[in-house]
Amino acid sequence: MPDLDLATLIVVTLVVNLLVALYMALLARLQPQQSAFRHWAAACFIFVLASLLATGRVYQVPAVFSVLLAHALLALPPLLVATGLLRFIEGPLAKLPWPPITGWMLVYLLALGSSYSYHYSAAVLNAAVIVTSCVWGVKLLQQIEPPRFINRLLQTVLALHALTMLMEIYLYLRYWNTALPVAVADILQWILSSHLLLTTVAAVLLPLIFFITREQTLLRQANQDELTQLPNRRYFLQESIAYLTRKGDNTAATVMMLDLDHFKAINDNYGHNTGDVALRQVAQILTQELRKTDFIGRLGGEEFAIVLPDTTETEARNISQRLRLQVEQQARVVDGKALGLTISIGAVYSSHFSAGQFERLLKQADDALYDAKRSGRNTVTFYCLG
Numbered sequence: 570m571p572d573l574d575l576a577t578l579i580v581v582t583l584v585v586n587l588l589v590a591l592y593m594a595l596l597a598r599l600q601p602q603q604s605a606f607r608h609w610a611a612a613c614f615i616f617v618l619a620s621l622l623a624t625g626r627v628y629q630v631p632a633v634f635s636v637l638l639a640h641a642l643l644a645l646p647p648l649l650v651a652t653g654l655l656r657f658i659e660g661p662l663a664k665l666p667w668p669p670i671t672g673w674m675l676v677y678l679l680a681l682g683s684s685y686s687y688h689y690s691a692a693v694l695n696a697a698v699i700v701t702s703c704v705w706g707v708k709l710l711q712q713i714e715p716p717r718f719i720n721r722l723l724q725t726v727l728a729l730h731a732l733t734m735l736m737e738i739y740l741y742l743r744y745w746n747t748a749l750p751v752a753v754a755d756i757l758q759w760i761l762s763s764h765l766l767l768t769t770v771a772a773v774l775l776p777l778i779f780f781i782t783r784e785q786t787l788l789r790q791a792n793q794d795e796l797t798q799l800p801n802r803r804y805f806l807q808e809s810i811a812y813l814t815r816k817g818d819n820t821a822a823t824v825m826m827l828d829l830d831h832f833k834a835i836n837d838n839y840g841h842n843t844g845d846v847a848l849r850q851v852a853q854i855l856t857q858e859l860r861k862t863d864f865i866g867r868l869g870g871e872e873f874a875i876v877l878p879d880t881t882e883t884e885a886r887n888i889s890q891r892l893r894l895q896v897e898q899q900a901r902v903v904d905g906k907a908l909g910l911t912i913s914i915g916a917v918y919s920s921h922f923s924a925g926q927f928e929r930l931l932k933q934a935d936d937a938l939y940d941a942k943r944s945g946r947n948t949v950t951f952y953c954l955g
């Protein structure tokens with residue numbers, strides 16, 4: 570490869586890193602609560618600084634700066650990318666695993682300090698640190714669920730970079746005692762492009778992962794009841810009405826209202842925490858007993874609502890009895906205390922369901938629930954509207 574190509578590649582790499590560093594620094598300013606951006610900005614700035622120091626070799630800068638100091642600094646960027654990911658996943662104040670990081674850095678600096686003037690030692694050690702950080706990065710990214718495709722892409726680029734670095738280690742070890750053949754030197758030069766690819770892809774994908782994840786979290790918080798993780802009242806009503814509107818008139822469906830029995834006494838006798846565990850346990854039983862296509866919501870307090878789409882009257886009667894029975898059996902013991910928790914259910918079935926009637930049917934289900942409570946609790950009152 571002609572020299573110009575290498576020089577151009579180095580300049581492009583440095584410029585891209587500088588631009589990414591400025592971009593990350595801007596994001597860090599705009600999102601001060603997300604410290605990951607500060608880690609990633611620092612990673613790019615340090616990479617540029619260390620690379621400039623390393624190019625000092627060409628200008629006869631003493632090896633203590635152009636090799637030792639440059640390679641000491643070059644270990645930081647991959648580490649900062651990983652610590653940024655950790656902060657991103659576990660929160661901006663997450664504790665970093667300082668003992669292993671400091672231990673590894675000390676081992677690295679000692680090995681580097683004692684061997685940097687010896688053959689390709691500095692480059693091999695640095696590549697080993699990059700491989701370790703890339704593997705750590707891939708493992709950390711596994712903890713971020715959505716957005717899956719973008720995540721996989723970043724993991725793939727990190728893994729490819731680790732493989733490139735392993736190849737670099739192999740080549741240096743293979744020609745340890747000799748000057749590198751021209752072809753091998755060319756390959757090593759192109760390893761810079763792998764770094765360039767990694768930086769560019771990471772610069773685009775990391776903020777994208779951050780913004781998509783945050784958007785999903787905000788959406789979940791807006792739609793979900795924090796205690797039970799079920800849809801909250803607003804979202805339950807919105808989704809049920811949207812479904813019924815899509816289905817049109819004359820849909821067979823059942824609306825249920827469900828309430829924990831003597832819940833005030835449970836709170837009073839066992840404490841609010843046990844009350845909360847009871848609510849979560851009931852939510853879990855409902856989720857596990859119903860189909861994915863049924864709608865469940867926590868309307869507030871100890872009151873839940875359910876819509877069973879595409880369900881016959883007989884099926885709905887059986888389901889409501891099954892829910893009541895499952896709570897009676899599975900929630901005998903809550904939070905290690907024998908509460909004997911039960912629920913009452915009011916249900917309304919209609920074969921001509923329509924979105925416009927939904928609020929009225931919910932009210933009728935509430936009336937049915939009132940009847941269930943009056944008739945002794947731990948029972949189902951079922952109205953069939955035909």
Ligand SMILES: Nc1nc2c(ncn2[C@@H]2O[C@H](COP(=O)(O)OP(=O)(O)OP(=O)(O)O)[C@@H](O)[C@H]2O)c(=O)[nH]1
Nearest residue numbers: 828829830831832833834836841844845870871942
């Ligand atoms: N632990 C806990 N309690 C709650 C929550 N929301 C509402 N409550 C309590 O739920 C209780 C509801 O009591 P009531 O409406 O009198 O109903 P009840 O005691 O279950 O009586 P019946 O419904 O007639 O069987 C109140 O004590 C509320 O404080 C919550 O999120 N957590």
